[in-house]
Amino acid sequence: MAGLARLSLGEDEVESLTADLDTILDYVEMLQSVDTEGVEPTAHALPLPTPLREDRAELGLAPEEALGNAPAAAGTTFVVPKVIEGGEA
């Protein structure tokens, strides 16, 4: 799970988290008892028609703004350690 979230955990963290996971299982147990036959999961609190935007381009950020917070940049690109083509990071 930590891998999926890209978090590395210390030993003590693993312990407390296991305890938390147990708590969540208790909560799930409670929910299992609720009869949800035929109930739609809530998508949104209020029914709304699909908002659509006109297909019109507008300039966004200037490159200096876009790169302004970059921890590492080269020209107008973001620098990261080399990635293998097509994989997951």
Place this chain on the structure above:
Amino acid sequence: MSAASWEPVIGLEVHVHLKTDSKLFCRCPVRYGCEPNHQVCPVCLALPGALPVLNRGAVERAVRIGLAVGGNVNAHSVFARKNYFYPDLPKGYQISQYEDPLVSGGGVDIATADEGVRTVPLTRIHMEEDAGKSVHGDWETAGESHMDLNRAGVPLVEIVSEPELRSADEASAFLRALRAILRYTGVSDADMEKGQMRCDVNLSLRRPGSGTLGTRTETKNLNSFRSVEGAIHAEMVRQAEVLDDGGEIVQATMLFDADSGRTQLMRVKENADDYRYFPDPDLISLDLDPAWIAQVREGLPELPGRKRARFQESYELPAGDAQTLIESRALADFFEATVRAHGTARSVANWMLRDVAAVLKEGEGDIEATRLEPGALAALIGLVDAGRVTPQSARDVLRELAEQGGDPEALIRERGLEAVSDSGVLESAADQVLADNPEMAERYRGGETKVLNFLMGQVMKRTQGKASPPLVREILARKLEG
């Protein structure tokens, strides 16, 4: 090679850039070849607090392609987050569609050598945003990647075929047919070189006649017809070798190396990737008014398949010729307009398939990029038919019409390309040639009628190629027989 004893089962996943002005979820322009990170905003950069808003033009194009392939456009579809980490994916998730795609089913017709036409069924078409990309350079050897997010957020449709393709040729045919439909409907320019259409190949092998599917591999991000064909061949060979050795195919993601012509293992897929899909809470579900979908359907142009069939029937053209003429709407429209002006479809077809095609090849390839008009082409063909200009001269005129436009008759006069049809000149030229080539004349009279071509050639030389060929032929024949 034992590939003959194995039957390939091929499915394609094609990612196509929609031809919109702005990105799928933000207003950034969609343009190609820009400086890195010049087309970005808080939304596609995934700055804290930014939110997506759906582009109507992208939805319309996605619906168009869904209708054009005869698919079922679902009035209700849902955008879902596909969660994974990668530097070209700013949000750490891609907004895509999962359980409820926009289009289900559909099919693409391909011409097959033996069967004529076959419909390759599609599984689905869904909308999603593209990721950014890495800019290549020598910094990579120094262990760096440079990320450019201009492409992040560009609207895509993912078109998934059923695993019903049986060869590299069929795969190519499928992609070409799909590309024609995309271009006809204005959904995408689908130019693979610009990265507007990319293809993943899913391939497995099985014994012919077997009902079960073998383990498949996925070869990703192929961006030319050649690499698709190459990847299919390479993977077929590789898998056949493994299986023939008694081994098992491991489910994996492969990359195709065009230089070596081989596929290489990129990543073994032990389990399905856990993308933790869930409906994106920042977006409302996509609910389309059936009346609007009907409107889009009405706005569709005549699609390639129907047009080809109509050309075959109305103009009595063979399938192959018809297919070439309909490859672009502009070319097809040009052909039809020329036929209307000239009258003889076969003649126009010949000109377009041979001479116009040659001119287009020299230039940018698009008929719209030239200044040739259907009326001008029709007139030119008419002049040739009437013997007013030789075919050879006409080709030069054609080239000029394509570059400058204009009226063929005027051009011929200006350049002095009028075919010589003055019988006096021709008669004397013919006499000269016959006098200079008595053996040829003998051979003709002896039955070798094809030496007439040589003699005609000689007359043409004497008249600087301006003699009207039908007249020359007639005059020579008369003199030889007379």
Place this chain on the structure above:
Amino acid sequence: MSEPLGNVSELRAALDAGSVSSLELVESALARARGLDLGALVATRADAAREEASLADARRASGDLRSPLDGIPMALKDNIAAAGEPCGCASRILEGYTSPYDSTAVARLREAGAVVVGRSNMDEFAMGSSTEHSALGPARNPWDPERAPGGSSGGSAALVAAGIVPLALGSDTGGSIRQPAALCGVVGLKPTYGRVSRYGLVAFASSLDQIGPLARTSADAALALGILAGHDPRDSTSLPDPVPDYAAALAGDCTGLTVGLPREYFVEEGVDPGVLGAVRDAVLELEKAGARTREISLPHTRHAVSTYYLVANAEASSNLSRFDGVRYGRRAESDDVGALYRRTRSEGFGPEVKRRILLGTYVLSAGYYDAYYRKAQQVRTLIRRDFETAFEQCDLIATPTTPDTAFRLGERSGDPLRMYLSDIYTVSASLAGIPGLSTPCGLPGGLPAGLQLLAPALGEPVLLRAADAFERRTDWTQRWPGETP
């Protein structure tokens, strides 16, 4: 020590009468903040605020007021983006980040002439109920500095309670405006979901988050809401409904209103007796103001916390994936992209945030999605229906905002479950998307208690009307910490 600043209406009157200038108000706010060691502000923008105040003074001199908030000093919670300002969310992972764009809320406040003096402390990424989970140290409750102000908008609540600014923005996902408002004795309003744009609010749980005001009175909250509310084309979950005149809804009484009292919220074992007593007295006040009361039931109340826990953390785990050190924020050094992600996130996020990301990831993972996330969203529908049914029998619902008064710093931070349960009365409204407001209703044991009012979706007018009527009949909104009761 300077005097507390007073509420927005009082300041407006003073500004308009010329007895004080906006610049003076800003200076007082800054001085008072410096003098009180509450850990409530994480950043100030003194020079910019002075400039904006001077411009406001000039406008007022030429009779050119932009809004009732023109020239009024205020604070923003540190998860609301403002162009050219940090937006740290009280987290290490956003150290050094400057937002290049304005949230819609801030853009509207600028338009209105409000003067932001600083950014308030919060639980990291809004995950918490005490503001102890801030990477910048805890905020303190002005009523007792050894106690927490609540959270996650604890900084904003403390600022208003201490009279440093009369108005502060907070965000509420499961109670993060209402709970600290109650624990600090101020008014806090969570609007109907979608009423205020989320564009520029750093997302915690997208289907629950809302920006809202914390203020001294509901009348002030009504002014702020009038400026913040409205459709935003940049937020797809934004409501298209027109914005009513909230100030005009403040009729001064509760005649004709029926207030529902959900039996599940008034269970004695669950609530501190002092808090319960204060809330019951408040209900009597509402009756004196003309309301009728009746008992109602919200049967799925006991599943609210678990439902919230599953839905909010699932969405949060995905929303926080963008914090990877690639394009902004703090980055851990590494030769390999995978390590870069892991180290950046492990070093940058605090333990509570990590806990929630992991649990959220679990809830969405293959094989568990149906049993956990989908099931929770179904129960959420049932909770929403509970309210719809209840509102057929009443116009408003009244409950305690929290089960206790402010707890001591450190008392609960090691016990996540106990911490989550302090949200027990507030999460249901978030899940249902309905508006909720907390107004101070007592000082049991010298610590504030809050009355929570809930209304149907887009029911802010009736909410504000009832709260305002209550506030006019009592003086809880005029109390300051440290004064003799």
